[in-house]
Amino acid sequence: MAQEHLVWRKGAQKYEAGTHNLAGLVGLVAALEMILELGIDEITGQLLRLRAVLIPGLLDKGYTVLQAEAPPAAASALLSFYRPGADLVALHNRLLQSGVITSLRTDRAGQNYIRLSPHFYNTEAELRRVLEMM
Numbered sequence: 001m002a003q004e005h006l007v008w009r010k011g012a013q014k015y016e017a018g019t020h021n022l023a024g025l026v027g028l029v030a031a032l033e034m035i036l037e038l039g040i041d042e043i044t045g046q047l048l049r050l051r052a053v054l055i056p057g058l059l060d061k062g063y064t065v066l067q068a069e070a071p072p073a074a075a076s077a078l079l080s081f082y083r084p085g086a087d088l089v090a091l092h093n094r095l096l097q098s099g100v101i102t103s104l105r106t107d108r109a110g111q112n113y114i115r116l117s118p119h120f121y122n123t124e125a126e127l128r129r130v131l132e133m134m
Contacts, residue, residue, distance in 0.1 A: 004108075038120070046120040047077040053124050054079055054116060057131040066113070080105060080113040088112040091134065100130050 008014045035043065054077075058065050063081040070076070082088060092104040092114055103115040118127060 043120045047118075048072055048075060050118045050122060050124065050127060051075055051077050051079065053127045054118070054131070057128070058134075061131070061134055077119065078115060078117045080115045082111060082113045088114050095130065095133060098133055100133065 055065050055068050058079070058081050059068070061083075063083045063086075065079055065081045067075075067079075089104060089112065092102055095102050095114075103117065105113040105115055107113070116130070
């Protein structure tokens with residue numbers, strides 16, 4: 001959820017750029033090298049396979065999945081979902097206690113969502129385990 005209102009610092013502080021994140025740049029180079037080694041097409045294929053595991057599983061459990069019908073060219077493995085009447089705060093906490101990191105989101109109308117963000121290093125078995133916990 002984006003901030004509703006931005007609050008800028010007063011005076012010249014609002015123009016301070018800070019310092020370069022050198023450690024972050026080293027990590028960025030390593031991450032880019034790994035992505036290029038694995039191949040973007042391979043990573044994309046894995047993400048679509050993971051999406052194909054999650055969406056039917058979530059729908060079978062009565063959840064509404066945002067952008068569930070997105071075409072492959074516009075699809076993402078990042079999935080936000082909800083179910084009317086479900087206590088998503090409790091589900092988020094239960095998953096977290098089980099070692100599954102999710103993001104609890106709320107829209108401006110007050111509707112809660114859980115976002116799962118699997119990546120290429122996750123396995124289908126891990127995602128099935130998450131679905132079983134739900």
